[in-house]
Amino acid sequence: xxxxxxxxxxxxxxxxxxxxxxxxxxxxxxxxxxxxxxxxxxxxxxxxxxxxxxxxxxxxxxxxxxxxxxxxxxxxxxxxxxxxxxxxxxxxxxxxxxxxxxxxxxxxxxxxxxxxxxxxxxxxxxxxxxxxxxxxxxxxxxxxxxxxxxxxxxxxxxxxxxxxxxxxxxxxxxxxxxxxxxxxxxxxxxxxxxxxxxxxxxxxxxxxxxxxxxxxxxxxxxxxxxxxxxxxxxxxxxxxxx
Numbered sequence: 001x002x003x004x005x006x007x008x009x010x011x012x013x014x015x016x017x018x019x020x021x022x023x024x025x026x027x028x029x030x031x032x033x034x035x036x037x038x039x040x041x042x043x044x045x046x047x048x049x050x051x052x053x054x055x056x057x058x059x060x061x062x063x064x065x066x067x068x069x070x071x072x073x074x075x076x077x078x079x080x081x082x083x084x085x086x087x088x089x090x091x092x093x094x095x096x097x098x099x100x101x102x103x104x105x106x107x108x109x110x111x112x113x114x115x116x117x118x119x120x121x122x123x124x125x126x127x128x129x130x131x132x133x134x135x136x137x138x139x140x141x142x143x144x145x146x147x148x149x150x151x152x153x154x155x156x157x158x159x160x161x162x163x164x165x166x167x168x169x170x171x172x173x174x175x176x177x178x179x180x181x182x183x184x185x186x187x188x189x190x191x192x193x194x195x196x197x198x199x200x201x202x203x204x205x206x207x208x209x210x211x212x213x214x215x216x217x218x219x220x221x222x223x224x225x226x227x228x229x230x231x232x233x234x235x236x237x238x239x240x241x242x
Contacts, residue, residue, distance in 0.1 A: 001055050007099065012093040013068060021047075021053065021105065022048050023061035027136075028102045029242060030094065031064045032122040036074055039066040045231040050239050061106050065098055069096060069118060073146060080160030082221065088164060091126055099133065103182030116234045119217035121146065121170075124208075128170050131185040132206040138192045138241045143201040144208045145171040149201050157177040169203065174211050181187040183215055192241050196228025 001143045004021040042048050042064050054060045071078075074088035102111070114135045115123035120142025127137035146156040147169060157165055169175050177183060191212065195205040202223075209221040209237050222241075224233065 001011060008097075010093050012089050012096060015240075017093065017097075020053075020064040021059070021061065021228050022064070023055040025058035025106065026054070026060045027112055027242075028106050028108055029060055029062045029097065029112040029114055030102070030123070031062050032113075033083060034115070034117035034119050035115055035116075036069045037067055037119065039064045040071040042126070043053045043188055045098065045235075046173065047231060047235050047238055054239075054242065060107075061102075063098065063102050065094065067122075069242070073118070074164050080157040080165075081162070083157060084160075084162075084164045084168065088169060091129075091168075094126060095130065095232070112136040112138060112242065114141045114238075115142070115228065116237075117142065118206040124168055125168055127189065127191075128174060128186065129167070131182065131189055134189060136192070138194070138238075139205075139236055140194045140237050140241075141196065141199055142193070144204050145169045147172075148204070153230060155205070163182035170173040171207050171211065174208070175216070177215060183217065186212075186215075186217050191217070192222070192225060193219065193239050194222045194228075194241065196224045196226055197229070198227040199229050 002024045006063040007016055007018045020043060032044060052061060068086060068090050068175060072083050072090060075083055075221045106199055111134050113123040120139035121144060124137055124139040124144060127134040149155045193205050193209060195202050205221060212219045
């Protein structure tokens with residue numbers, strides 16, 4: 001399959017960023033790596049291989065983006081205000097740099113935002129905040145409010161809360177969404193959530209699903225057996241949901 005490596009200096013993040021592109025045509029998929037992951041993880045874990053036939057047939061073109069989680073949500077050396085600020089810079093990088101690159105390579109109007117673990121948070125949050133840019137979103141094993149502690153998973157913003165935090169936690173801002181135009185745009189998206197029944201984030205997924213249902217936004221929530229928070233499960237999920 002066609003494989004391209006891209007690297008450039010990001011004005012938004014003020015550092016060099018890398019990504020991999022797999023395929024030559026089809027629906028563009030922005031694939032966010034898992035917690036503190038890298039742009040090459042999905043290739044190394046054979047998740048891209050699980051999509052090989054769809055990629056070769058020109059049904060999908062996968063853009064594996066890098067993360068800055070260690071500089072944002074998992075940066076314990078910086079105060080929470082900086083962490084959310086760095087995250088916003090990362091979103092700007094994706095919207096203003098990665099998407100234009102993808103559009104210059106592939107003219108398809110179909111764009112999917114997808115990710116696993118914390119990558120699911122990134123995928124769902126960016127799609128919910130910018131629904132006009134995406135036709136589909138797939139969140140696998142995701143957590144949709146990073147300020148809620150659960151077991152060994154701590155509040156990633158250490159109790160800090162402001163407007164920027166609120167508008168980047170889907171389970172917070174979607175609950176109070178009353179903009180009919182935004183709701184209509186979200187309703188046009190194909191929304192898929194997948195989570196294992198033993199996953200620590202199960203409740204977070206059901207909460208998001210209930211919020212979407214209350215807003216009349218059609219979506220699908222699939223509950224898998226066991227924890228299903230591993231690459232071996234994600235290989236199967238992507239083949240089904242992409």
